[in-house]
Amino acid sequence: xxxxxxxxxxxxxxxxxxxxxxxxxxxxxxxxxxxxxxxxxxxxxxxxxxxxxxxxxxxxxxxxxxxxxxxxxxxxxxxxxxxxxxxxxxxxxxxxxxxxxxxxxxxxxxxxxxxxxxxxxxxxxxxxxxxxxxxxxxxxxxxxxxxxxxxxxxxxxxxxxxxxxxxxxxxxxxxxxxxxxxxxxxxxxxxxxxxxxxxxxxxxxxxxxxxxxxxxxxxxxxxxxxxx
Amino acid sequence: xxxxxxxxxxxxxxxxxxxxxxxxxxxxxxxxxxxxxxxxxxxxxxxxxxxxxxxxxxxxxxxxxxxxxxxxxxxxxxxxxxxxxxxxxxxxxxxxxxxxxxxxxxxxxxxxxxxxxxxxxxxxxxxxxxxxxxxxxxxxxxxxxxxxxxxxxxxxxxxxxxxxxxxxxxxxxxxxxxxxxxxxxxxxxxxxxxxxxxxxxxxxxxxxxxxxxxxxxxxxxxxxxxxx
DNA sequence: GGCCACGTTAACAAATCATTAATTATGATC
DNA sequence: GATCATAATTAATGATTTGTTAACGTGGCC
Numbered sequence: 001x002x003x004x005x006x007x008x009x010x011x012x013x014x015x016x017x018x019x020x021x022x023x024x025x026x027x028x029x030x031x032x033x034x035x036x037x038x039x040x041x042x043x044x045x046x047x048x049x050x051x052x053x054x055x056x057x058x059x060x061x062x063x064x065x066x067x068x069x070x071x072x073x074x075x076x077x078x079x080x081x082x083x084x085x086x087x088x089x090x091x092x093x094x095x096x097x098x099x100x101x102x103x104x105x106x107x108x109x110x111x112x113x114x115x116x117x118x119x120x121x122x123x124x125x126x127x128x129x130x131x132x133x134x135x136x137x138x139x140x141x142x143x144x145x146x147x148x149x150x151x152x153x154x155x156x157x158x159x160x161x162x163x164x165x166x167x168x169x170x171x172x173x174x175x176x177x178x179x180x181x182x183x184x185x186x187x188x189x190x191x192x193x194x195x196x197x198x199x200x201x202x203x204x205x206x207x208x209x210x211x212x213x214x215x216x217x218x219x220x221x222x223x224x225x226x227x228x
Numbered sequence: 229x230x231x232x233x234x235x236x237x238x239x240x241x242x243x244x245x246x247x248x249x250x251x252x253x254x255x256x257x258x259x260x261x262x263x264x265x266x267x268x269x270x271x272x273x274x275x276x277x278x279x280x281x282x283x284x285x286x287x288x289x290x291x292x293x294x295x296x297x298x299x300x301x302x303x304x305x306x307x308x309x310x311x312x313x314x315x316x317x318x319x320x321x322x323x324x325x326x327x328x329x330x331x332x333x334x335x336x337x338x339x340x341x342x343x344x345x346x347x348x349x350x351x352x353x354x355x356x357x358x359x360x361x362x363x364x365x366x367x368x369x370x371x372x373x374x375x376x377x378x379x380x381x382x383x384x385x386x387x388x389x390x391x392x393x394x395x396x397x398x399x400x401x402x403x404x405x406x407x408x409x410x411x412x413x414x415x416x417x418x419x420x421x422x423x424x425x426x427x428x429x430x431x432x433x434x435x436x437x438x439x440x441x442x443x444x445x446x447x448x449x450x451x452x453x454x455x456x
Numbered sequence: 457g458g459c460c461a462c463g464t465t466a467a468c469a470a471a472t473c474a475t476t477a478a479t480t481a482t483g484a485t486c
Numbered sequence: 487g488a489t490c491a492t493a494a495t496t497a498a499t500g501a502t503t504t505g506t507t508a509a510c511g512t513g514g515c516c
Contacts (some may be wrong), residue, residue: 104365112300125402146404148446160504161448198506200463219461219514388493423496428473430494447472447503 006123007031007050011041011067012085013059017110021054024112025119038062042070045077052123054106056085072101081122085110136171139227140212143171150210157209162187166202170215170225179222199223234351235259235278239269239295240313241287245338249282252340253347266290270298273305280350282334284313296330309350313338364399367455368440371399378438385437390415394430398443398453407450427451 008030012018015036022032033048035041038055039062045053053071055064062070068082083104104122106115134146141152148164150157159167169186170178183199184192203223207215216224236258240246243264250260261276263269266283267290273281281299283292290298296310311332332350334343362373369380376392378385387395397414398406411427412420431451435443444452 102365105363105370112297147452148405148449158446161446162505194505195507197462197464197508201465201506204463204465217462390494422494425473425475425497426495429475429496432474432476445473445503 005031006052007033007048008119009033009035009041009044009048009050009053011035011038011053011059011064012056013037014056017056017085021110021115024116028116028120030119038064038067038070041067042074045071045080046074049077050080052081052083052119054083054085054119055102068101083119083122138171138214140214141210143168152210152212159206159209163202163206163209166199167206167225170223174225174227177218177222177224182222233259234280235261235276236347237261237263237269237272237276237278237281239263239266239281239287239292240284241265242284245284245313249338249343252344256344256348258347266292266295266298269295270302273299273308274302277305278308280309280311280347282311282313282347286315311347311350366399368442369438371396380438387434387437391430391434391437394427395434395453398451402453402455405446405450405452410450 008025010018010021010025010032011034012021013036018034018036022034025032033044033050035044037059041053041055041062044050055067057064059067064084068084071077071080071082081103082101083106084102085106085108104118106118134144136143136145141150141157143150145168148158150159150164150167165187166183169183173182178186180196180199184190184194188194203215203217207213214226216226218224236253238246238249238253238260239262240249241264246262246264250262253260261272261278263272265287269281269283270290272278283295285292287295292312296312299305299308299310309331311334312330313334313336315336332346334346364371364373369378369385371378373396376387376389378387378392378395393415394411397411401410406414408424408427412418412422416422431443431445435441442454444454446452
């Protein structure tokens, strides 16, 4: 993601600090919004949906903690990142205890290179896009190899190892029929010998857990994963 | 850290003050460098990487604020401490100074014992203060790499070394399944050989101490740290 | 109906992990 | 450098999960 696509909302009651932080972030190409208290921050957040909000803890009208709690209650702003600005010395562990809603803490005084690094790290971590090569997107669902799960309708489905490997194998031959022999060779390995019903049982469990009929049986031949 | 390992860069346009401050710091065993303006300070800072820079605010050629701002822009000097020397009364500049990235203010006139104490306190802070980049904030808790502790609900949880390293490793692959082999390679090192149950035991302790179920077991595959 | 191929279920065995305690390293302190 | 406390690992046992099988059910087809 380009920095220019990232919007950051800065919230502080001191114009100087807004200016200072804004300058450093804009220099990196981020799109920066500014608000001078928690209330304004919330309305701006609703309107512009920033990726990250940097909130000063100490503010008049509505302080950072309050604002954070409010923002966390708003469903449309779910997934937004919030970082607190705190004065050095206020033990962040105490703050962490008050409010688990924050994603990060940045202490004043602010040192620009570190500040920018921190923001970058935050954005990177939360975008945390899994490696594309580990993800297979099908019509109705997504297979994430790195997390060993299948996601269907936003719900995580956990398959156990053999089930997962079998599914992967079928999907790797999308729309093609694979024989039982090929399945054995691909999932179990050439030399392993297991009974004939073993595949059936695994297929069944996959169909059950995933609630799909994408795995078609071709009688006398084998199985096929159909992408409708 | 021995004082003799600590380098302090003094920056002032008045040789008398340089002399005076330098004498007092050297008496304590610190290694002292001197510069007579901001420009020279920056080049010396790059060359010698002092732990602390004491900058007079008022200087010809390049004043303290400017110099500070410049230094803060240099990535290799990130983490360096900067203290300003200001005349008593001009504390309006403190705000501007903190924004520029200062860590402390020392007001003139200077009284040697107080000055030295102040420097010591600063350096102590420098040594103890966790580097921002050493803190990882997750959903429910905070990991402080520099202190080897985890903070959850405001309570410090102490993990011993291997536990901590293992946790860090899992967190570094957030949401991804890591195999036992990968864990061994990442935490123990390729060549070290330990039994299979060792990981289990450490995982158990982490789960126990932290009271979490974020560490999921994927049987036959490995472990996964799930955020949420 | 009888045969065949696959589906289904539950029960079993095997693999894998969890737990606990005991043992061995490690490192700090005097 | 001996001693002690702590940490890391192993060993032994128990619990769970997973993979497989067996036994039976179903439906199509000659």
